[in-house]
Amino acid sequence: MPDLSAYRFTASHEWVRLDGGDARIGITDFAQAQLGDVIFVELPEVGAALDAGAKFGSIESVKAASDLYAPVGGTVAEVNAALADKPELVNSDPYGDGWMIRVEGAGPASPELLDEAAYAKVTGV
Amino acid sequence: MAARTPLYGRHIAAGARMVEFAGFDMPLQYSTIRDEHLAVRNRVGLFDLSHMGEVRLAGPTAEASVQRLIANDIARVGAGGAQYAVMCDDAGGIVDDVVVYRDEDSFMVVVNAACRDKDLAWMRSHVATGTDVEDVSDSTALLAVQGPDAIALVERLSTVQASTIPSFHCLFADVAGMTARVSRTGYTGEDGLELYVRDDVAPALWDALVAAGSAVQLRPCGLGARDTLRLEAGLRLYGQDMDEGVDPFSCGLGWTVKLQKGDFIGAGALRRIDPTHPPHRFTGLRVAGRAIARHGHSVRSGDTVVGAVTSGTYSFTLDRSIATASLSPDVAAGAPLSIDIRGTAAEAEMVSLPFYRRPKGA
The missing domain is CATH 3.30.70.1400 (Aminomethyltransferase beta-barrel domains)
Structure with missing residues (x-):
């Protein structure tokens, strides 16, 4: 397992790694395992404004489709273009190469976000 | 509690992700659906179908x-x-x-x-x-060996020349020392065999196939790959593509109806259907984009709903989204269609089935 001490989590299974006002966002290993083979990730345009908790995209696997919710608000500065051709990166490396968006101007982590231990209680893993 | 096949222990030991299907605890996947799907297309896959x-x-x-x-x-x-x-x-x-x-x-x-x-x-x-x-369901186990290397794999474990069994034929033979009905059938679109054995010998047969298959990178395959493979091959799934509300002509199975053979249950009703214009038109759809059309999604021609998706998946062989649909018979062949995938319209093109046909000679 990668070191997740700098990551915060949502109960809807997204993660965020904050670095000053910069936030990288993806979905958790638990989420990718539940979804199985990811075949499509729909992400916002660069420049889009996101509110914390708002839908920012969707992810689809052979098994199911689900929406993605922003752990923090801000402006989308970058999307992971590699996912267009290799969405399976979300399965193979959810906390690394399978990241989804980078947000600028993110506020401080909300107290509603979970740390690793609290998220582990959510998943029961 | 869900029922278990004789191979349940093998699935757990192999780390399968299990799912309840038709009252059985069945493997959904062992590795990834893509990996298992491509193993069957390119090499060989092993399925436990003992729930049948x-x-x-x-x-x-x-x-x-x-x-x-x-x-x-x-x-x-x-x-x-x-x-x-x-x-x-x-x-x-x-x-x-x-x-x-x-x-x-x-x-x-x-x-x-x-x-x-x-x-x-x-x-x-x-x-x-x-x-x-x-x-005889409970005393019968069914293992499917599917893929271009399937015949040779079984031949290595048996004196039977499986390659001489014609398609849709079977014979009884020893495979790895166990008496099996060796059938040249399958549900994947590949060449392969289905092996019916007594339930108590199924684990030993599974182990023998896995051991002999390691040389050709055999993959155990779950229900996930079974569904993506069968849909590429244009094969129907009961409960999804058809049910009691659907006649065989309306789901593209008119070729299995032999009205001239004499009376049978349903013959009277089927005789009243014009096979060239049944109540529904069953078709394959090539779907634009990567989103998956799923059972029940509406199919539109312009603004009019003209039918519904019966099955849909992502085709790992063709690397595109595919579906089958049941449409109004009035929809013209080649009419531009769209599918409402969770609020987004995806363009869809009618194509004949199957989506995938195995290369000749393979």
Whole structure:
């Protein structure tokens, strides 16, 4: 397992790694395992404004489709273009190469976000 | 609690992700669906299909009973032959789709696991006097070996020359020391075999196939890959592509209906259908984009809903989204269509089935 001490989590299974006002966002290993083979990730345009908790995209696997919710608000500065051709990166490396968006101007982590231990209680893993 | 096949322990030991299907705890996937799917297309995959039901029909009137139950014509099949068929109700609706094996003096009907109880009741109430209906599902295990390397793999474990078994035929032989019905059939679009054995020897057969298959990177495959493979191959799934509300002509299975064979259950209703213009048009759809069209999604022509998706998936062989749909018969061939995938319209193009056909000679 990668070191997740700098990551915060949502109960809807997204993660965020904050670095000053910069936030990288993806979905958790638990989420990718539940979804199985990811075949499509729909992400916002660069420049889009996101509110914390708002839908920012969707992810689809052979098994199911689900929406993605922003752990923090801000402006989308970058999307992971590699996912267009290799969405399976979300399965193979959810906390690394399978990241989804980078947000600028993110506020401080909300107290509603979970740390690793609290998220582990959510998943029961 | 869900039922278990004799191979349940093997699935758990292999780290399979399990899912309840038709009352059984079944493997959904062992690695990834993509990996298992491509293993079957390129090499060989091994499936546990022991959840399927098997019903033996025997007795002096067994053939007449089979002929009454199915819309296909079992008289065209000799001993050692198999036939795909639908059982219809009086209204021509499909009770189940089945494979019928003709043995020397009896028949074995392979039924969908989810339909087992319904089918048994249906058969018992419709066979002729002089036909015994025996449910042998629990004592029968079914392992499918599918893919271009499947025949050679089984031949390595047996004296049988599996390559000489014609498609939709079977014979009884020893495989890895176990007596098996070795059948040249499958549900993947690849060449391959289905091995029916007694439930108590299934684990030993599984182990022998896994061991011998390691040289050709055999993959155990779950229900996830089974579904993506069958859909690429244009094969129907009962409960999704058809049910009692659908006649065989309306789901592209008119080729299995042999009205000229004489009377059978549903024949009257089926005779009243114009095979060239049935109540629904069943078609393949190539779907634009990577989003998956799923069962029940609306299909539109312009602003008008003209039908619904019956099955959809991502084709790992073609690297595109594919679906089958049941449409109004008035939709013209080649009409531009769209599918409402969770609020987003995806363009769809009607194509004939199958989406995937294995290369000739493979």
